[in-house]
Amino acid sequence: MTPAPTTTREQAKGTAGPLPGARRPRPRLTRAQFEERFFGVLRWVVIAFLAAITIVPFSYMLMLSVKPIDALLLDPGSLWVSAKDFTLDTYRSVLRSSAEGGQGFLGMLLNSALVAVATVLLTLAAAVPGAYAVSRLKFFGNRQVSAVFLAVYLFPATLLAVPLFVMFAKMGLSGSLVGLAVVYIAQTVPVSIYMLKNYFVTIPFSIEEAAAIDGASRLQTVRRIILPLALPTLMATGLYVFMIAWNEFLFALLFLAADPERWTVSLGLQQLANGIEVSKTVLMAGSVVLTIPVVLLFFSAERLLTEGLTSGADKG
Amino acid sequence: MSTTRSGAKKRRVPTQSSSSRENRAGLAFVTPTFLVVLVVVILPILWTVLLAFQNARLVDIQVNGLFGRWTLDNFSQVFGSPGFWSSLGTTLLYTVGSTAGSVVLGLIAALALRRPFRGRGALRAAMLLPYVAPVVAVSFVWEVALSPQYGIVNEWGHKLFGWEDPIAFLSTRSYEVGLFGIHFDIPLALLTVIAFETWRYFPFAFLFMLARLQAVPAGLEEAAEVDGATLTQRFRHILLPQLMPVIALLSVLRFIMTFNKFDDVYLLTGGGSGTDVVAVRVYDFLTSRFDVGAASAQALVLAVVLMALLGVYFKFFGRKMQEEAA
Numbered sequence: 001m002t003p004a005p006t007t008t009r010e011q012a013k014g015t016a017g018p019l020p021g022a023r024r025p026r027p028r029l030t031r032a033q034f035e036e037r038f039f040g041v042l043r044w045v046v047i048a049f050l051a052a053i054t055i056v057p058f059s060y061m062l063m064l065s066v067k068p069i070d071a072l073l074l075d076p077g078s079l080w081v082s083a084k085d086f087t088l089d090t091y092r093s094v095l096r097s098s099a100e101g102g103q104g105f106l107g108m109l110l111n112s113a114l115v116a117v118a119t120v121l122l123t124l125a126a127a128v129p130g131a132y133a134v135s136r137l138k139f140f141g142n143r144q145v146s147a148v149f150l151a152v153y154l155f156p157a158t159l160l161a162v163p164l165f166v167m168f169a170k171m172g173l174s175g176s177l178v179g180l181a182v183v184y185i186a187q188t189v190p191v192s193i194y195m196l197k198n199y200f201v202t203i204p205f206s207i208e209e210a211a212a213i214d215g216a217s218r219l220q221t222v223r224r225i226i227l228p229l230a231l232p233t234l235m236a237t238g239l240y241v242f243m244i245a246w247n248e249f250l251f252a253l254l255f256l257a258a259d260p261e262r263w264t265v266s267l268g269l270q271q272l273a274n275g276i277e278v279s280k281t282v283l284m285a286g287s288v289v290l291t292i293p294v295v296l297l298f299f300s301a302e303r304l305l306t307e308g309l310t311s312g313a314d315k316g
Numbered sequence: 317m318s319t320t321r322s323g324a325k326k327r328r329v330p331t332q333s334s335s336s337r338e339n340r341a342g343l344a345f346v347t348p349t350f351l352v353v354l355v356v357v358i359l360p361i362l363w364t365v366l367l368a369f370q371n372a373r374l375v376d377i378q379v380n381g382l383f384g385r386w387t388l389d390n391f392s393q394v395f396g397s398p399g400f401w402s403s404l405g406t407t408l409l410y411t412v413g414s415t416a417g418s419v420v421l422g423l424i425a426a427l428a429l430r431r432p433f434r435g436r437g438a439l440r441a442a443m444l445l446p447y448v449a450p451v452v453a454v455s456f457v458w459e460v461a462l463s464p465q466y467g468i469v470n471e472w473g474h475k476l477f478g479w480e481d482p483i484a485f486l487s488t489r490s491y492e493v494g495l496f497g498i499h500f501d502i503p504l505a506l507l508t509v510i511a512f513e514t515w516r517y518f519p520f521a522f523l524f525m526l527a528r529l530q531a532v533p534a535g536l537e538e539a540a541e542v543d544g545a546t547l548t549q550r551f552r553h554i555l556l557p558q559l560m561p562v563i564a565l566l567s568v569l570r571f572i573m574t575f576n577k578f579d580d581v582y583l584l585t586g587g588g589s590g591t592d593v594v595a596v597r598v599y600d601f602l603t604s605r606f607d608v609g610a611a612s613a614q615a616l617v618l619a620v621v622l623m624a625l626l627g628v629y630f631k632f633f634g635r636k637m638q639e640e641a642a
Binding site: 064076126162265290 | 357427583
């Protein structure tokens with residue numbers, strides 16, 4: 001995708017470059033003026049390009065999800081769906097349980113939601129005390145512990161996959177949704193600690209000192225003062241964790257592939273897409289069903305999330 | 317109230333006990349988090365290291381328990397197999413290409429969306445879609461769109477550019493391209509996967525860089541403009557130095573993430589057609605051959621290579637970055 005801006009740059013030069021001087025004899029453009037105009041045009045080319053590459057794939061997904069497979073095969077190049085082709089049967093077929101002849105995505109949605117919510121709760125419970133301690137308290141080994149939390153990032157999920165796969169096979173937990181949520185903690189705890197820590201350090205110490213003078217214990221201070229103050233950040237972190245767990249694929253594949261009853265939506269879609277029995281437009285409806293919950297959640301809290309993620313970036 | 321009064325009289329004692337109290341509280345708060353990380357991350361990683369030195373298949377472990385017979389067979393098998401080195405090379409190409417692609421596109425996007433215009437908020441939101449949407453859904457969309465039979469890309473390529481034969485983007489190892497009379501082969505499937513990765517992660521880079529750009533003091537640029545600096549000069553000498561720490565951080569982050577990436581490649585190509593990155597090989601060893609030892613050894617080699625690369629990076633650039641951060 002990266003070469004595209006350079007080709008559009010060539011085109012923009014062709015249209016914007018010769019225009020000003022060509023009509024009337026005018027004073028030659030200075031370099032500064034030329035650059036202002038050139039990049040002024042280029043900016044809009046880039047904006048159009050970005051809009052195209054982000055919006056077209058998703059509208060393509062939506063559009064394919066509401067037409068029958070024959071319409072796709074007849075005219076693969078169309079970016080529109082005609083009124084006579086429009087159908088919602090794809091959604092009916094993908095959501096209905098397999099007993100009723102559908103693909104059972106409704107059940108998978110439930111599985112995904114269960115895993116994701118469990119992951120959020122477990123992750124927050126695990127991350128909040130650690131993030132608080134690392135950001136607020138001077139204790140022996142503080143720096144080492146922070147380093148360990150960060151180092152977790154360096155290890156590939158595949159490195160965890162092998163022993164966890166074996167461990168779960170041994171404990172008979174493979175195929176358990178709660179087991180999967182426990183595995184996801186490994187993916188979500190580091191980033192949660194990072195996000196929470198970034199917020200905790202901004203809470204003034206004087207608030208805690210005031211609470212301590214009023215006789216509140218450390219635990220009470222955290223519960224009554226720090227956590228309510230950090231509620232937006234907690235929500236942002238929780239949403240981010242939800243997204244990670246909802247979108248996760250590798251561990252779901254390793255642990256649940258053998259048991260269709262327990263498939264998450266991601267896994268179910270991939271497994272069905274591998275076969276040839278289910279038509280592509282029905283699966284496209286499945287993709288929409290899989291995408292909509294996270295997209296809705298994300299946009300309902302977009303500002304919260306992007307600020308939570310990038311806070312610290314603006315400090316350089 | 318009484319405690320504060322007594323604290324005022326004997327100042328030294330309470331400060332000492334409060335610092336040791338803080339120490340104890342810190343340990344108490346950090347312990348649960350540390351235990352969780354220990355159980356779900358550190359112990360499994362250590363176990364991988366052990367498994368890599370054992371001749372272990374899945375059935376054996378069920379019987380043998382934690383410690384089997386020690387051996388280096390796995391490593392000689394890994395290093396000896398011809399596929400491993402090419403796979404490592406593919407991983408590197410894929411990682412470098414995707415990291416550079418997403419950071420550069422993110423930078424371009426951040427510069428283009430820096431100043432307000434009508435619809436900026438909407439576009440900004442739309443641009444986050446590739447990053448937010450589930451990988452399984454978007455990779456499926458790409459698969460359908462690029463399909464040689466019913467894909468929209470080939471249909472439009474045929475109509476607009478007159479492609480004679482449909483191109484199988486995801487299953488063509490090398491594709492002959494003629495440009496100005498010179499013919500050469502490009503690794504098409506690998507490039508497609510890199511394009512996908514770039515597309516999916518440029519919003520992440522974009523977010524960070526936009527946040528950083530908006531924190532650049534306006535006075536800096538205005539002063540340069542008054543001094544007659546052109547747009548490119550202002551970018552080169554003012555914005556870029558300001559952005560450099562974020563670009564470096566993003567590059568490292570994306571490099572680490574992509575190097576270990578499994579989902580994207582596996583979902584798009586299944587690791588075929590010249591896209592067999594090491595992470596996908598580990599998965600294949602684990603699930604189709606049940607060769608846990610060899611899978612662990614490969615995962616371990618992958619992690620060691622990554623750490624070596626990062627070590628080199630931080631040796632040369634780390635000090636500079638730390639100075640700037642301080």
